[in-house]
Amino acid sequence: MATTFPRQHARTHRFTLGSPRSFTVAPDGTRVAFLRTRSGSDRAHLLWVRDVAGGEERIAADPEALLGGAAEELSPEERARRERSREGTAGVVGYATDTSLRMAAFALSGRLFTADLSGAADPNGGKAVELPVPTPVVDPRPSPDGRHVAYVAAGALRVVAATGEDDRALAEPGAGTVTWGLAEFIAAEEMSRTRGHWWSPDSDRLLVARVDDAPVRRWTIADPANPQEEATRVAYPAAGTENAEVTLYLLGLDGSRTQVAWDRERYPYLARVHWSQAGPPLLLVQSRDQREAAYLSVDTATGATSVTLTERDAIWLELFGGVPAWAPDGSLVRIADEAGAAAEAGEAGEGGETPGAPGSPGARVLMAGARRLTTSALHVRAVLDIGERDILFSASEGDGARSDEAEADTASGPAARSAPGDIGVYRVPLDGGEAVRIADEETPHLASAVRGGGTLVLSTAVPSRPGTRVVLLREADSAPLGTVASYAETPVLATAPRLLHAGKRRIPTAVVLPTGYRESDGPLPVLMDPYGGPHGQRVVAAHNAHLTAQWFADQGFAVVTADGRGTPGHSPGWEKAVSRRLASVTLDDQVEALHALAEDFPLDLSRVGIRGWSYGGYLAALAVLRRPDVFHAAVAGAPVTDWRLYDTHYTERYCGTPQNDPEVYAGSSLITDEGLSLVDADSPHRPMMIIHGIADDNVVVAHALRLSSALLAAGRAHEVLPLSGVTHMASGPEVAENLLLLQVDFLKRSLGVAG
Template sequence: MTTENRAIHRPAPSPEPGLSFPREHARTQRFTLGAPRAFTVAPDGSRVVFLRSSSGTDPSHGLWVLDLADGMAERLAADPGVLLGGAAERLSPVERARRERSREGGAGIVEYATDAAVELAAFALSGRLFTAELRAGTTRQLVARGPVIDPRPSPDGRHVAYVCGGALRVTGADGEGDRALAEPESGHESTVTYGLAEHVAAESMARYRGFWWSPESDRLLVARVDDAPVGRWWIADPAHPDREPAQIAYPAAGTANADVRLFVLGLDGSRTEVVWDRVRFPYLARVHWSSDGAPLLLVQARDQQSQLYLAVRPENGSTRMVHAEEDADWLELFAGVPCWSPSGKLVRIVDEGGARVLAWGERPLTGAQLHVRAVLDVTEQDILVSASAGEAAADPGIGEVHVYRVNELGVERLSREPGVHSAVRAGGVTVLVSATLDRPGARVRVLRDGKQVATVASHARRPGLTPRVTLTEGGTRRVPCAVLLPTDYQAADGPLPVLLDPYGGPHGQRVQRAQNVFLTSQWFADQGFAVIVADGRGMRGRSPAWEKSIKNDLTLTLDDQVHALHALAASGAYPLDLDRVAIRGWSYGGYLAAMAVLRRPDVFHAAVAGAPVTDLRLYDTHYEERYLGDPTRTPQTYRHNSLVWDDGLVDAAEPHRPMLVVHGLADDNVVVAHSLRLSSALLAAGRPHEVLPLSGVTHMTPQEQVAENLLLVQADFLKRSLHLA
C-alpha cells in the first residue's frame, strides 16, 4: 500500500478547457481539493505526515508521508479507495454533524491522529477503525464497535481510543481487547455522550475534541456531555414530506446549555470526576495534557467576562487555580493555548496594555508591535506563534499573517514574503505554509534549521482567473479593504456599479494577502462590478479594542462598510458609481447584507442575503451572548441588533430595495427559521423580495451543482436589480 512520488515540484494543473469559473469553483471545492493539509512532524524530524487528495477534483483525501531521511520521497500511507474496496463512503449522523461544525467538505480520510512518536496513525472511514504504521507503510482495519468517531492512539502507540454510540471505548493497537471505559448510564442513552464536544464547543469555541490521553498512556480525560437541559428543535426536509424531521439539541441564546463534566478514566477501570465550580464557570473551553505539567483546563463563565486556568490532580480530580482573567467585554479563545512550557511555565495569549501579547508565566514576551493570533509550538528555546502587525507597528501589513520565533531575547520573523503564513514544527523541522497575492493556492516548504530541504506538492487546480486586487485602508477608521476591478477594465470605461462582498463579522477575516481569498470576488468583478471587501470593527487581527468595540452593538459593522465605501469613493482612486451599490454575503455576511438594504437604503440598492441570522435569539449561547449578553436580561439589545422581532421588521427605512434571500433547508447552524421569519416580516410590511430555498443543503452548501448555480443566480439577480445591461 505504498506509492512513491518523487515529482514533488510538478506544477498545479490548469483549468479544464471549456469549464466556467462557477463550475470549476464548485467541483474543486473553491480550489482546495488536491492541496496538502493537516501536517504532523515526527519529533525526531524524520518525516512529515499530511492529507491530500489525488487531484484538484478528487474530494477523497489519502494519508501521505514525506520521508525526509529517504531522499525526500512522498509515500501514500493509506488510500481510502483501496481500504473501502471501491465502496461508497457512508457517514453516521454524528460524523456528519462533526464535519458540519468544522466546515469539513472533503471525503476519505479527513482527519487523523498519531502517537507521540508519529509512528502510528489512526483514522475512521465509513465508521470503521483503521491504523497505519507510518514507518513500515502498512495499514490495517481493527475490529471495533461502529460507527467509529474520532479515533486517537495513545502516546505510546499501544492503544486506540474512540467514540461509538455515545461511549468512550479503547482497543489495543493490535485489535484486541476492545472495551468501553465509559458509556451512557441507563435511562440517559439518548442524551449523554462521553468523548464528544457539545454543539457550542465545536461551533463557537473551536474545541472539536472530547477526550485527551495522558502522556503515560494509562488514563484519559473524558468529557461527559448531557444535553437533556437543551431545547429541542426539528430540522425537516420539505422536499421529502415522507421523511421524519431530524431532532437536534440547540442551545439558543438565553436558554440552557448542555451539562458538561470531565472525568479521569483509567485503563484499569478507575473513574474520577474532575471538580471545579461548574456553576460559575460552566464552559470547558480548552484542555491540555502533556509531560510538561499537570492537566490544564481553561474554564469560562457564561458571560465570558471571566475565566480560570486550572491544574488538575488526576489522582483525586481536585483542581487548583493557576491564573485568573477578567475583561469588561469578553475574553477571546485562541489556538494552541493554554499550555505548559518545558520549564513548567504557563503559556497563554492575553490582552494587555491595549495589545494582544504572548505571556510566558507572568511575563509578556511581545508588545504592541505584534498582534498574536495563535501559538504553534513551544520548546525550551523559543515559542512559535502566528501574528499580525500590531497597532504600534510602522507597517500595518494589510492582510498579512506571519510566523515568528519568540523568546526572552526578542522576536524573529521566519516568514519573509508578504502573505498569509502558518507553520507546524517538531524535531528541528518546520513545515511553512505560505499564501500570497502573486500566486494561486499555498506553497508548502519544509525547513530544517531554517533552510529549505523539501517542498510538498499541491495537486490543486489553477483558477482560470487572476484577481486584480488592491489592498488599502478606507477612511479615518483605517478600515482594511480590498478593491477589485474587472480584468479588462480601462479608465475610459468610466464608473462601475459597486458590489460589497464582506463577511464583516467577528473571526471571519476576508481582507487577506492571499490570492485564492479573492477568486469569487474577482469573478463578480468580471461581471461588471467594482467589488469592495472590507473588514470593519469586530474583525480579529488588528487590536483588542478594534474587536471589542462592537460589544452590544453589531450594527457598527454596517457603519464601517458604509464608511469604507464612501471613503474609497471620495479618494477618487477607484471608479465607483454610488448610485448603483449592492451587497452580498453569507451567514454573518448575509445578516449584514439584509441589514444594509433595510436600514441604509440611501446607500445600498440591492442585496443577496445568504443564510442570514435575522432574529439573534435563534443563534447559539456562546457566540451570541459573548457580544450581546443574555436576551432574557437585555431584550432591547437583541431587538436593536436583530432584523426581525415578534412584531415584524426592526427599523426598516424607505425606500424598498430588492433583496434575494437564500437559505439551505437542512442548515442546523443558522436554521431556516431565520429566513422564513424575515420573509414573513417583509411580506407583512409590503416589501417585495425573492426567496431561494435550497433543499437538502446545509450551512456549507457543499453540493457541486448548487454551489455552481448559486453564483450564477446571484449574478443574475444583482444585474437585474441594478439595471445592468
C-alpha cells in the same frame, strides 16, 4: 465545453482539493505525515508520509483501497462533526498519531483504521488495517505510546489495543441524552474545541468529557422536499436558554474513574484542555457571560483543581488556538489582551487579572508566566508549538506598528507588511528576546507552520500567485529541505487585489476591478462583499481568497471587501467595539469604507449591491433595510435575522441575554415579534434575494422564513431561494456553481448592469 470559473470553483472545492494539509512532524524531524487528494478535483483525501532527507512520499492510507471502491457512508455523529468543523470533502479528513509518528488512527465510513507511518511503501496503498470494533466510530486517537486507540461509538468512550484485541468501554452513556468523549455542539461550533477526550502523557488514562444535553431545548429540522422522511430533532442551545451539562472525568485503563471538580456554576464552559509532560492537566473554564475565566491545574490523584490564574475583562475574554499550555520550565503560556498603558508597561502577569479596556485598542500579547514575550507591534493570533527554548506562533501587525503610518497611508497603501491581511509565523525565545519572522517568500503573505525535531513545515499563500506553497525548512538556519507538491488546479482567471486601509478608521479593505479595466470605461456599479463580523477575516494577503471577487468584478462590478470593527486581526479594541451594538457598528464601517474608497476608485454610488453568507448575509440584509440610501440590492445567504434564535456562547458574548438585554436584541436583529426591526416604513424598498439551506442546523432556516414573512407583512417584494437538503456549508458542486450564477443574475437585474 470550456471550463468556467463557477464550475471550476465548485468542482475544486474552492481550489483546495489537491493542496497538502494537516501536517504532523515526527519528533526526530525525519518524517512528515499529511493529507492530500490525488488531484485538484478528487474530493477524497489520502494519508501520505514524506521522508524528509530523501524527499520520497508514500501513501499510508488510501480510502478507495480500504473501502474496496464502495462509497463512503457517514454516521449522524460524523456528519455533525464535519459540519461543525466545516469539512466538506471526503476520505481521510482527519487523523491522530502517537508521539513518535509511527502510527495513525482514523475513521472511514464509521470503521476504525490504523496506518503504519514508519514502514516502506506498499503497492496496495499503504499498510493501513482495520480494527474490529463496534461502529460507527468517531474521533479515534492513539495513546502517546501507540499501544492503544481510544474512540467513541454509540456515545461510549472505548479503548482497543493497537493489535485489535481487548476492546472495551471505559464509560457508557446510560441515557440517550449522554455522550462520552465528544465535544458538545456549543464547544465545537463556537469555542473551536472539537475534541472530547485527551490521553495522559504516560498512556495509562484519559481525561474524558461527559456531555448530557437533556437540559437543552429541542428543535425540529425537516426536509419539506421529502415529506416521507422523518424530521430530525436536534438539541439547540439558543441565546438565553440552557446549555448542555458538561463534566470531566479521569478514566484509567485499569477501570478507575475520578470526577474532575471545579466550580461549574461559576464557570460552566469547558473551553480548553491541555495535558503534556510539562505539567499536570490544565483546564481553561469560562463564566457564562465570558467576562471571567480561570486556568485550573488538575490533581490526577483526587480530581481536585486549583486556580493557577484568573482573568477578567469588562467586555469579554477571547479564546485562542494552542493555549493555554505549559512551557518546559513550568510557566503558563497564554495569549492575553492588555489595555493602553498597562500593555506598554507589561503590568499584567501570572496571578494577576487582565483589565477590560472599553474604547482602547489595547494589545494582544504572548505570555509565559509573568514574562511578556511580545510587544504591541504584533497582534498574536495563535500558538503553533512550544519548544524547549522558544515558542512558534502566528501574528498580524499590531496597532503599535501601524500608528506611525496612519498619516501616510493612501488608497494605494504603504509597501510590504503595512498593507492589511498579512499573517506571519514568528519564533520568540522563552527567556526573552525579539520575535523573529519566518518567511520563505514575499510579504505580505498568509502563513502557517508546524514543526518537530528541527524540521519546520511552512505553508504560505501570497497575493501574486495562486494556491499555497509548502516548504520544508531546517529550523536552525532556514535551509530548504524540499517542497511538498500541490495537485491543486490553476484557476482559469487571475486577480490582483488592492489591499489598503480605508477611511479615518483605516478599515482593512480589498478592492478588485474588472480585468483590463481602464479609466475611460467610466464608473462601475459596486458590489460590497463582506463577512464583516466576529471571527471572519476576509481581507487577507492571499491570491485565491479574492478569486470569487474577481469573477464578480469581471461581470461588470467594482468589488469591495471591508473588514470593519468586530473582525479579527486588528486589535482587541477593534474586535470588542461591537459589544452590545452589532448592527450599528458593523454596518457603519461598511458605509465608511465605501464612501472613503469612492474618493480614489471609479465607484458609481447610485448602484451599490451587497452580498454575504452567514454573518455576511445578516449584514447584507441589514444594509438594504436600514441604509437604503446607500445600498440598492442585497443577496442575503443563510442570514441570522433574529439573534434570539442563535446559540448561547456566540450571541451572549456580543448581545447579553434576551432576558437581561431585550433592547440589544431588538436593535441588533432584523425582525422582532412585531415585524421588521428599526426600519422606516417610508424608506425605499430595495430588492433582496434570501438564500438558505433547509438542512442548516447552525443558522436554522427559520431565520430566513421569519424575515420573508416580515417583509411580506410590510409589503416589500423579495426573492427566496430555498436549498433542499443543504446545510450551512452549501458546498455541493452543483449548488456552489449555480449559486454564483443566480446571484450575479439577480444583482445585474437589480442594479441595471448590462450583459
